[in-house]
Amino acid sequence: MVELAILGILKEADLHGYELKKHLRSVLGPLSNVSFGSLYPALKRLERQGAVAVVAVDDGPARPAMPLTGSLTGEAAAFRARRRATRGPRNKKVYGITPLGEARLGELMANPADDERSFGMKLAFFRWCDRPTRLSLLERRRANLRQRLEETRRAVAAQEGDDPYVRALIEHDTESTIRDIDWIDRLIASEQEQLAGDDRDKEPTGGHP
Amino acid sequence: MVELAILGILKEADLHGYELKKHLRSVLGPLSNVSFGSLYPALKRLERQGAVAVVAVDDGPARPAMPLTGSLTGEAAAFRARRRATRGPRNKKVYGITPLGEARLGELMANPADDERSFGMKLAFFRWCDRPTRLSLLERRRANLRQRLEETRRAVAAQEGDDPYVRALIEHDTESTIRDIDWIDRLIASEQEQLAGDDRDKEPTGGHP
DNA sequence: TGATCGATATATCGAGCCGATAGATTGAGG
DNA sequence: CCTCAATCTATCGGCTCGATATATCGATCA
Numbered sequence: 036m037v038e039l040a041i042l043g044i045l046k047e048a049d050l051h052g053y054e055l056k057k058h059l060r061s062v063l064g065p066l067s068n069v070s071f072g073s074l075y076p077a078l079k080r081l082e083r084q085g086a087v088a089v090v091a092v093d094d095g096p097a098r099p100a101m102p103l104t105g106s107l108t109g110e111a112a113a114f115r116a117r118r119r120a121t122r123g124p125r126n127k128k129v130y131g132i133t134p135l136g137e138a139r140l141g142e143l144m145a146n147p148a149d150d151e152r153s154f155g156m157k158l159a160f161f162r163w164c165d166r167p168t169r170l171s172l173l174e175r176r177r178a179n180l181r182q183r184l185e186e187t188r189r190a191v192a193a194q195e196g197d198d199p200y201v202r203a204l205i206e207h208d209t210e211s212t213i214r215d216i217d218w219i220d221r222l223i224a225s226e227q228e229q230l231a232g233d234d235r236d237k238e239p240t241g242g243h244p
Numbered sequence: 245m246v247e248l249a250i251l252g253i254l255k256e257a258d259l260h261g262y263e264l265k266k267h268l269r270s271v272l273g274p275l276s277n278v279s280f281g282s283l284y285p286a287l288k289r290l291e292r293q294g295a296v297a298v299v300a301v302d303d304g305p306a307r308p309a310m311p312l313t314g315s316l317t318g319e320a321a322a323f324r325a326r327r328r329a330t331r332g333p334r335n336k337k338v339y340g341i342t343p344l345g346e347a348r349l350g351e352l353m354a355n356p357a358d359d360e361r362s363f364g365m366k367l368a369f370f371r372w373c374d375r376p377t378r379l380s381l382l383e384r385r386r387a388n389l390r391q392r393l394e395e396t397r398r399a400v401a402a403q404e405g406d407d408p409y410v411r412a413l414i415e416h417d418t419e420s421t422i423r424d425i426d427w428i429d430r431l432i433a434s435e436q437e438q439l440a441g442d443d444r445d446k447e448p449t450g451g452h453p
Numbered sequence: 454t455g456a457t458c459g460a461t462a463t464a465t466c467g468a469g470c471c472g473a474t475a476g477a478t479t480g481a482g483g
Numbered sequence: 484c485c486t487c488a489a490t491c492t493a494t495c496g497g498c499t500c501g502a503t504a505t506a507t508c509g510a511t512c513a
Contacts (some may be wrong), residue, residue, distance in 0.1 A: 037499080053462050060249055061399055062410065065417065073499050075464060126507095127462070155417075161409040173350050181272055192272055199369040202269065208274065208364075211420065218416050246470075262491050282470050284493055335478095336491070 036152060037069055037077040042086065042132055043160040044142040049090045049131040078130060086136035091129040114231040144168065149179055166230050173226065174199060177219045184212050245362060246278055246286040251341055251349040252369035258299045258340040261287060275364040287339060294328045295345035300338040311395050353377065358388055368440065382435065393421050 042048065044058050052074060059069050081087040090237055132140070144157055144164060187209055209211050253259065253267050261283060268278050290296040342351070353366055353373060363385050370378055396418055 051337055052464095061402070064399055064414065068500095070500050071462095071464075072466085072501070076498085084296075112473080156412060158413050159407075159410050162407055164439055187273055190273055193270070198368075201368050203431065204275075204364060204367050206275065210425075211423070214420070215416075222412065260491080261493090276473095280491095280493075281472070281495085285469080312464050375464095 036067070036156070037073045038081060038086075039140070039143040039156055040067055040069060041074070041077055041081060042136055042143065043156070043163070045087060045132040046137065046140065046160075046163060049129050051129045053127075055130070063156060063159055066152050066159075069242075081136065081139075082130075084135070084139070085133060087130045088133050088220060090125050090131040092126060106223075125131075144172070147175070149176055166226060170223065170226055170230070172222045173219055177216060177223070179183045180212055180216045180219065182207065184216070187212070189201045245276070245357075245365070246282045246296075246366055247290060248349070248352040249274075249276055250283070250286055250290060250368075251345055251352065252365070252372070254296060254339060254341040255346065255349065255372060258338050260336045260338045262336075264339070265276075272368055274367060275361050275368075276297070290345065290348075291339075293344070293348070295348045296339045297342050297423045298337050299340040301335060312407060353381070356384070359386055375435060379432065379439070380436050382428055386425060386432070389421055389425045389428065393418065396413060396421070 039061065040059055041055065044055060047058075050058060052071075055078075056069060056071065056074055059067065059074075074118070087134065122234065140160075140163065144160065145168065149172075154172075157172055161172075164172070187205060192204060249268055249272065252263065253264060253271065256267075259267060261280075264287075265278060265280065265283055268276065268283075287296065291298070349372065353369065358381075363381075365398075366381055370381075373381075374418065396414060400414060
């Protein structure tokens with residue numbers, strides 16, 4: 036799950052660990068509050084698999100992108116080298132996604148695991164999918180929500196104890212699920228509309244004077 | 245988190261592991277689908293801590309609760325003993341909550357961890373709390389939801405990329421959170437109403453002809 | 454100058470949780 | 484009698500989290 040998040044963010048831009056966490060928080064918000072304890076091991080895994088690679092190692096923000104002309108450059112470089120020797124470099128490792136990583140991202144988007152958090156994450160990265168993939172993900176999500184609703188209803192019917200708090204909990208959960216299904220329905224409708232639009236653009240069979 | 249669930253269920257009745265899982269699923273439903281991989285280690289932990297204890301070891305459903313009078317008893321016992329020796333007992337360990345466990349349940353209910361799942365679980369066990377505890381839990385939940393809403397709004401304001409799917413996700417999440425807050429508000433109101441009712445019963449200061 | 458403080462940044466550890474799986478018993482039906 | 488599905492306890496590997504360690508950077512203030 037963290038791997039999906041990392042690859043999705045890295046597809047947008049090359050980032051180092053700390054930035055990655057900030058982007059994760061800002062894009063996915065309350066979903067998937069990835070901690071360092073999962074982020075760094077996941078980056079290692081992905082690097083071992085060849086899905087991401089270290090693009091650059093930054094040792095300080097003061098370093099200019101291009102070497103400056105003039106006599107000061109040599110001195111500054113010598114200073115930085117000395118500092119690195121005595122105090123150690125900052126060692127900001129900037130990661131980027133590889134072609135293999137993009138393939139892996141595709142797999143992870145398509146895999147059937149589909150709880151609240153996984154689905155939210157996939158939706159946040161929908162721009163990387165084509166429309167058929169989006170539609171199938173939305174439809175699977177809808178099927179899951181409907182099944183869950185059905186299960187809850189059966190559980191309510193078979194319930195013996197009638198605690199008011201449990202009842203309130205179940206009712207609220209049911210309402211939320213229904214609203215989620217409506218929402219997914221709207222997303223599906225919008226997606227199908229755009230799909231029709233794509234088709235019209237591609238093959239305009241209708242007579243146009 | 246699993247410990248809270250176990251203690252809350254065991255407070256209702258003594259159960260063995262498998263039954264515990266079934267009750268967990270039926271009471272908490274889609275929240276907290278506890279797996280065996282967490283259930284059995286948690287039971288061990290709780291037993292080690294003295295919060296639960298093995299009340300009985302059942303080796304078959306045919307065994308009557310009370311020993312029957314008459315000559316058949318001895319023979320039946322011998323048969324069971326032989327079966328146990330040759331094929332091994334079923335070893336259904338029935339767990340019960342201890343006084344120490346009830347204290348632990350109180351602690352877990354009061355602890356500040358308060359995400360979606362924890363709160364749902366606590367609400368399902370509200371009948372074990374007094375009204376002030378319930379109110380403070382509800383109010384803390386409301387505060388958390390409000391804070392989350394505020395954070396999301398700030399994140400939206402600071403957003404640069406304008407992906408329609410991310411936008412849809414955030415909007416839906418915001419709406420859901422607002423509805424959750426309304427729901428909590430209603431629960432709080434109902435609780436306060438009943439609190440007032442309790443007070444009227446206890447000290448009827450108002451003149452009543 | 455230097456002293457301190459909060460943010461930045463990488464990394465690891467223990468413990469808990471989950472999904473898969475093993476291994477065994479029991480009851481129903483063929 | 485045999486097989487099959489359900490019941491029941493239990494463990495394993497892998498992932499995740501919260502806490503923590505370690506170190507640098509930038510700003511503020513004396």
